[in-house]
Amino acid sequence: MAGIAAGAGRRGGDVTEAEVAKVRRMLLGRLYGRAAPAEVVGQAAAVAAVEAVVRQTVESGEGNSVVVVGPRGSGKTAVVQQALAAAGSGGRHHVVRLSGFVHTSDGLALRDIARQLLAAQDAEGAGAAGTFAEALAYVLGVLRAADGGVAPVVFVLEEFDQLAQHPKQALLYTLFDMAQRAQTPVCVVGVTARVDVMDLLEKRVKSRFSHRLVHVHGAASLEAFTDIARTALHVDGDSQFARQFRQRVEEILSTPAVAAHIAAVYEIDKDARQLLQLFAAAVARLTAAEPLLCLEHVQRSIAHEAASGKMRVVGGISLLELSLVVAMHSLVRGGSSKYNFEMVYDEYKQFMSRHVIAAAGGGAMKIYKKPVALKAMEALVALEVVRPAGLSVAGPTAAAAGRNDLLAGTAAGARAPKEYRMVQLMLEPAQVLALMADRTDVPVVIRRWAQQ
Known part of the structure; x- marks a missing residue:
């Protein structure tokens, strides 16, 4: 295994810098959660449940709402991304992403909704519309005029429990209320780590929620946990570069030091984000000269993670x-x-x-x-x-x-x-x-x- 750390990283066949850059962007998007993974390991049922809800809105124009609940690092965001990717072929629609950690007020949320729906030029008009519900209706009206019709909108609300802290929960009330109307098909997908999230909702908000909860659990076994990294680092294709890249991934994952650290992460908290971050530095260093993952870079990431906070x-x-x-x-x-x-x-x-x-x-x-x-x-x-x-x-x-x-x-x-x-x-x-x-x-x- 020691031989894979150095010179072997320069194999990969005749591969250009553009090809390596494409693979690098794809893998980093998966590792940092910006792109949908090739497969969400062990979460097929959760993906299917969320996909069914989104597809009803995208294809049939029905208003829907669902909340995805699970521990941090269990793959909730990956489940939602995979469901959106699978349901995305059903028709033309818009996706708006909000986060309770970022959008700490209804005003911030409204401005970002306008920006993401390509109606930022009319944000001043939205601000003058009166209540939050009127402002959001104005934004959706501008969207309908720009589209020349009615395009469904899927709202993905990360840190859903934080959005419930807004005064009078105006954002959630308005979105859930719109999901029950026929003007603009709206699907609201909440993502939270709090299992008691329903207790946080006001009575009027709760009455407009569909009460669909999709539970996501951590990896059921160490093998499944390792498969999360294997899937995130997977490169499709039958080229020499793709085959050697997949082989290198297998060699690194089977290295005793790497396997032991993955097992330690699994035993502590089963956090998939912590697992995937181990490979981010190695992926970021991929070049045409060294197109394959280097064990030494992965080991450095492990050493950094293993270091105590005091030493950092x-x-x-x-x-x-x-x-x-x-x-x-x-x-x-x-x-x-x-x-x-x-x-x-x-x-x-x-x-x-x-x-x-x-x-x-x-x-x-x-x-x-x-x-x-x-x-x-x-x-x-x-x-x-x-x-x-x-x-x-x-x-x-x-x-x-x-x-x-x-x-x-x-x-x-x-x-x-x-x-x-x-x-x-x-x-x-x-x-x-x-x-x-x-x-x-x-x-x-x-x-x-x-x-x-």
Whole structure:
């Protein structure tokens, strides 16, 4: 398996940059949920149920509504996209996509509805129409005039439960009410992770909803979960490139490290989005020179996902802040469980004075003055890499003021200078060494200092 990481990535036959770019766009669209997948693994019943509702509107002109419910990452959006793609051949129609996280008010939703229905030039007229229902009716009227007839409209409402937080639920009431009329065929497809979504709806909104609920569940087995990635990375065709691409995908999925990480994701939360993101970086790097997925890129994504949140935070700290971390690490090795800035700076200054450190670029690494180092220490405290030695250092007054404990006071309540307040490093020795290994800008002598 090790052989697939490097040179083997350059196979693929005679493939042009345009062909690779087309495959890259297609796969990234699937991985990021912008395009319908080739198949929604294990969700055939859910796709068929949503497709039937949409097809009734697209083909027969009936008003309908349905809400798709399921855990986050279970494939709800993919189910809706697949259903829309399958029902799309039934006739000419429009699709409007809204999100409760984006469209936080009815006004924002109305403007985006107008924009997506190609009636943005008449948005001012919609705004002057009066109520939200009148404004939306105006937009649909403009649409009918532009189409020269009545074209069905499918509204896809992501984060449906958030839209239910709007005042008087005017958006949902208007859409559900229009779905019961014969003027413009409207289909409303809600998507939510809340199983109690029906309890959020007002009585008047609930009375206009069809009460169709389609439940989506996570992958039933690890094999089905792996098939989600296999399907998303599938390239159709019988060309040499397509065959080799599918073979490379199989090789990567069967690699022990990749298979183990997929199993870990499945055991934790079965989140398909987290699974697919592992391959996004590798797909984004596809070129005509290297048209096949590279195992090394996938492994880097796995390593990034596996890293703790704490390590991600400290990954971008400055070299001075890193030096102070190593100084605290040195004090811990010397038996000091608690220390203050004066002790840390003294350790840092003594080490720097004993060594002449030349940076890779040829310049000397200087010893920073105490005020500069204190600012760096405060930055580490703000990142919560360093914390006060006692959790109740500042007491409730400082907590209420929103100030950091290190800068607020001491356990005894005295206003001691912050240079003398005792702190602790919140990184384990192994994490400090891992942090040094991940950085390429660290002088060799600093690395040795951390390893002593």
